[in-house]
Amino acid sequence: AQSVTQLDSQVPVFEEAPVELRCNYSSSVSVYLFWYVQYPNQGLQLLLKYLSGSTLVKGINGFEAEFNKSQTSFHLRKPSVHISDTAEYFCAVLRAGGFKTIFGAGTRLFVKA
Amino acid sequence: DTEVTQTPKHLVMGMTNKKSLKCEQHMGHRAMYWYKQKAKKPPELMFVYSYEKLSINESVPSRFSPECPNSSLLNLHLHALQPEDSALYLCASSQVGIPTGRDNEQFFGPGTRLTVL
Numbered sequence: 001a002q003s004v005t006q007l008d009s010q011v012p013v014f015e016e017a018p019v020e021l022r023c024n025y026s027s028s029v030s031v032y033l034f035w036y037v038q039y040p041n042q043g044l045q046l047l048l049k050y051l052s053g054s055t056l057v058k059g060i061n062g063f064e065a066e067f068n069k070s071q072t073s074f075h076l077r078k079p080s081v082h083i084s085d086t087a088e089y090f091c092a093v094l095r096a097g098g099f100k101t102i103f104g105a106g107t108r109l110f111v112k113a
Numbered sequence: 114d115t116e117v118t119q120t121p122k123h124l125v126m127g128m129t130n131k132k133s134l135k136c137e138q139h140m141g142h143r144a145m146y147w148y149k150q151k152a153k154k155p156p157e158l159m160f161v162y163s164y165e166k167l168s169i170n171e172s173v174p175s176r177f178s179p180e181c182p183n184s185s186l187l188n189l190h191l192h193a194l195q196p197e198d199s200a201l202y203l204c205a206s207s208q209v210g211i212p213t214g215r216d217n218e219q220f221f222g223p224g225t226r227l228t229v230l
Contacts, residue, residue, distance in 0.1 A: 044203065100169075101156075
């Protein structure tokens with residue numbers, strides 16, 4: 001079975017500072033990895049995904065993530081955050097050939113002026 | 114068309130009402146999913162339809178009744194819900210059905226926010 005651990009439930013950061021949201025996963029088989037953002041009272045928006053190939057994945061809104069197979073991590077980074085990045089961020093894993101996307105508990109990013 | 118659409122965006126219903134949520138995709142995907150997301154929690158899988166047949170039911174109460182009339186449309190019929198069923202209901206689709214191949218990335222719709230009074 002797969003599992004996802006988001007190591008921080010909340011991350012407060014000042015505007016224009018860099019941020020890293022941490023995600024570790026557990027799986028004995030090949031997986032796809034995703035980061036989603038959810039703004040208050042809205043649905044999920046895909047930020048980026050790792051399916052195969054280059055381990056550094058670039059997404060929307062200036063976010064990027066690096067797949068590290070040896071450390072089973074998929075941390076999300078942004079070099080300079082904006083107030084508008086305040087949202088809930090979910091890391092998710094889907095077994096290649098599976099049917100259930102498993103989500104982490106979420107990390108609340110709070111950007112302060 | 115590369116998106117999953119869901120209607121309505123918001124729904125308020127009483128415990129004795131019968132209502133339905135609708136999900137549509139025109140990407141030719143052969144698997145469709147319902148997820149439920151309670152407030153401040155991650156989404157959790159409810160049902161999977163593959164090639165228009167129910168393949169997975171994650172022990173969901175019978176007051177939730179899914180239906181897949183055709184390969185593009187997925188409904189979730191609601192009856193005698195409880196206030197604790199209030200949540201965001203997300204629909205998703207993926208290219209291949211079950212058993213899946215590697216092209217099983219799921220594409221999510223915007224969700225229907227359900228409030229049960």
